[in-house]
Amino acid sequence: MKRLIITLVLFLTLMPSLLVAKEHQVKMLTGDASGQTMIMEPAFLKIALGDTVRFIPSDASHNAQSLVSPKGASAFSTPMGKTAVVEFKQEGAYLYKCLPHFALGMLGVIQVGKAVNIDDVKAQWQTLQTGVVMNKDRVAATIAKIEN
Numbered sequence: 400m401k402r403l404i405i406t407l408v409l410f411l412t413l414m415p416s417l418l419v420a421k422e423h424q425v426k427m428l429t430g431d432a433s434g435q436t437m438i439m440e441p442a443f444l445k446i447a448l449g450d451t452v453r454f455i456p457s458d459a460s461h462n463a464q465s466l467v468s469p470k471g472a473s474a475f476s477t478p479m480g481k482t483a484v485v486e487f488k489q490e491g492a493y494l495y496k497c498l499p500h501f502a503l504g505m506l507g508v509i510q511v512g513k514a515v516n517i518d519d520v521k522a523q524w525q526t527l528q529t530g531v532v533m534n535k536d537r538v539a540a541t542i543a544k545i546e547n
């Protein structure tokens with residue numbers, strides 16, 4: 400009986416963190432208050448496995464689509480200029496872009512749990528960065544925030 404009660408208490412204590420997925424927000428902004436342009440806000444976001452992210456464009460010209468994802472994760476692409484929610488079901492780091500503003504450095508990172516693919520993201524950025532002409536340092540700084 401005592402063991403049953405302990406099990407029950409443990410279950411009830413851990414249950415909220417296991418079952419309740421959180422929703423996070425990323426704003427896709429043409430400009431922010433500090434004068435930065437074509438920016439994901441926040442550019443780096445750490446979430447838990449199973450959490451969702453609501454991508455909110457400031458106007459019709461932005462979307463979010465995955466560039467580098469962990470192995471086994473499905474790619475995502477939100478509709479242009481529309482708010483959309485993406486669920487992250489695979490652990491690891493996701494590098495994503497706004498399709499029209501990739502060259503302007505409109506990229507972001509979502510880390511889901513442990514960044515199991517950190518080396519792959521950093522290696523692929525070395526190739527991808529040749530296509531980014533603006534805000535390249537900002538993207539590099541965002542990628543540098545990925546850690547295990």
Ligand SMILES: [Cu+2]
Pocket residue numbers: 427437460461462497498499500505
């Ligand atoms: Cu954009």
